[in-house]
Amino acid sequence: MTPEExxxxxxxxxxxxxxxxxNAARLLxxxxxxRSVFHSQQAAEKAAKAFLTFHDVTFRKTHDLNELGGQxxxxxxxxxxxxxxxxxxxxxxxxxxxxxxxxxPDESEAMAALETxxxxxxxxxxxxxxx
Numbered sequence: 001m002t003p004e005e006x007x008x009x010x011x012x013x014x015x016x017x018x019x020x021x022x023n024a025a026r027l028l029x030x031x032x033x034x035r036s037v038f039h040s041q042q043a044a045e046k047a048a049k050a051f052l053t054f055h056d057v058t059f060r061k062t063h064d065l066n067e068l069g070g071q072x073x074x075x076x077x078x079x080x081x082x083x084x085x086x087x088x089x090x091x092x093x094x095x096x097x098x099x100x101x102x103x104x105p106d107e108s109e110a111m112a113a114l115e116t117x118x119x120x121x122x123x124x125x126x127x128x129x130x131x
Contacts, residue, residue: 007054011128014050018043018121025114033110034096040113041065041092047117047124048083051075054128063093079123086120089113 001009025039041063048068052059055075059068069083092113096105105113 003056007056008128011050011054014046014053015121015125015128018046018050018124021046022114022117022121025110025117029110029114030107033105033107034101036110037089037092037105037113038097040110040117041089043117044086044089044120045093047121048072048086050128051079051124063090065090076127079127082120082123086116089116 021039021043025036025043028036028039044065045063045068048065049059052068052071052075057071057075059071062068064087065083066087069080069087072079072083092105095101
């Protein structure tokens with residue numbers, strides 16, 4: 001396997017996990033919005049890591065979509081605005097998973113997060129899809 005094939009394979013594995021998180025977010029949006037937003041964040045995060053992996057860019061172990069998206073500028077500036085929007089999902093990685101959550105997200109918030117994550121995963125998929 002060539003290095004490019006290896007990167008594409010690893011990126012595809014990240015994307016497969018992103019699609020699973022996106023599906024979980026969709027299933028949980030009305031029943032458990034606080035869990036849905038977590039999975040939306042995870043889908044966007046894993047898509048970002050797929051894109052960076054595909055381009056052989058190392059990244060820190062982080063949930064910060066602003067940081068991950070910031071690494072896109074040199075690779076593909078067209079994705080920067082999308083990740084600027086997605087950076088709002090960052091707090092969903094941890095804030096609503098614990099007892100001291102400041103509030104409970106509702107279904108409309110979960111649906112908005114799902115829409116944003118779906119745009120991220122879809123966009124990244126077009127760049128990383130097997131050729």
